Amino acid sequence: MPRALVTGASAGLGAQYAEQLARSGYDLILVARGEDRLQALAGTLTGRFGGRCDVLPADLSTPEGLALVEGRVASDDEPVDLLVNNAGFGTKGEFLASPVESEQQMLDVNVTALMRLCHAALPGMVRRGTGGVINVASVAAFLPSDTGPGYAASKAYVVAFTDSLAVTLQGTGVHVSVVCPGFVRTEFHERIEQDVSWIPRWAWLKAPEVVATSLRDHRAGRHRSVPSVKYKSVVQVLRVVPRAALRRVLVKSRALQHRPD
Template identity: 50%
Template sequence: MTTALITGATAGIGAAYANRLARDGRDLVLVARDTERLAASAAELTARHGVRVETLTADLATEAGIEAVEQRLRDGDRPVDLLINNAGFGHRGTYLDVPVQDELDMLKVHIEAVLRLTTAAVPGMRERGFGGVVNVASVAAFLPRGTYGATKAWVVNFTLGIARDLAGSGVRLQALCPGFTRTEFHQRAGMGTSSIPGWGWLTADRVVDDSLRDLARNRPLCVPSKRYRAAVTAARLLPPGGLGKISNTAGRDYRKP
């Protein structure tokens, strides 16, 4: 039986990955900051699907948190065959409204943690000739969206680059770029969502299903749904900033949620 490690595993897309992978019979390592919520998620998944679920409390905005997950990924006696780098967050304010430390925390979680955890996991996978890494980015990677969009653009380019470097090794890489998804993301950031049209929303289960389908097909870039694939194509073809204003307005509603 294979094992998947998921960061940001207790809510939203991370929880959807946990449920789907447990249903498929994979053992799990769930990583998040909230110990009680981790325990509740583990108990529910074990009871429902009969898989082994390990929990690891870690804040990936801290050195200690990243090191704890790195250590678990390097444990050759308990190999992880699928890494889902899902942990992340958004800011409600625009540039100069957000404290620099909050921006640095975002860089730590979205970039440094993704780099270090991927680097901790991949050597063992390559040695075994089997494994996968999904780095959760966003369609914001293709639009000017401040630090958030910049970090997600890094995730996409990093993932596509190492996918090419590891071609033929048996290790599959994917940058997942969902659009607006019904999770706790906006609520936690204090963002309203009234400006996002109903047709713009995806479900976390849909995002995960598309991701795992494309990972099985060894597709290194996954943009769930035709409407968001069309948006990404348009963003690549239009002059820089062509869709940025729309994205900023819809994605960061500063009114009280």
């Protein structure tokens, strides 16, 4: 059976990747900080689909946790065929009010851990002439952000990094792809106490559909996946709109939000 390692697997998109990959016949290695939720998910998936499901509790923002997962994806004894770099989070509030430690921790997970896990996994995949990586980014990668500049920048890194890896790995038999969803119904916004009441219902995506689209695009050899026609259109527009114009719109929006009644 092929084997996949999924980070941030205990909830949201990560749990969906685990479920859909298990349904497709993958053995799994589930990575997240909370062991109880991982064990519960592993038990459910094993009961439903019958494959092997190992849990690897680790905090990717710490050197010890990251080293543990690096060692696992680099192992040749039980090689990982697909790495899903899904773990990531945003910070609460605006950048100037956010503790610098929180900003650093976010970069440690969203950027450093993702890069290092790719660096650990890919040499073995290239030697074997097969394998893949899916990196989870966001449509936020293509936009300036007034409330989460660090998050948007971290996801821009993921997109640029994956684009470049796709060139580096051309002809090796190893495929990398990046998925850029818009707003998804998960625990993400609740965890950072972000007000999402202003977001229209049509803008929301469902986690199962996002994951199914990204897996389909990955298997088809596409290196960039933007789930849903509406967000594909958004990204196409953002490619041609000058960044200066986007910044002006954002500045005007902030001015309206902070205008006295």
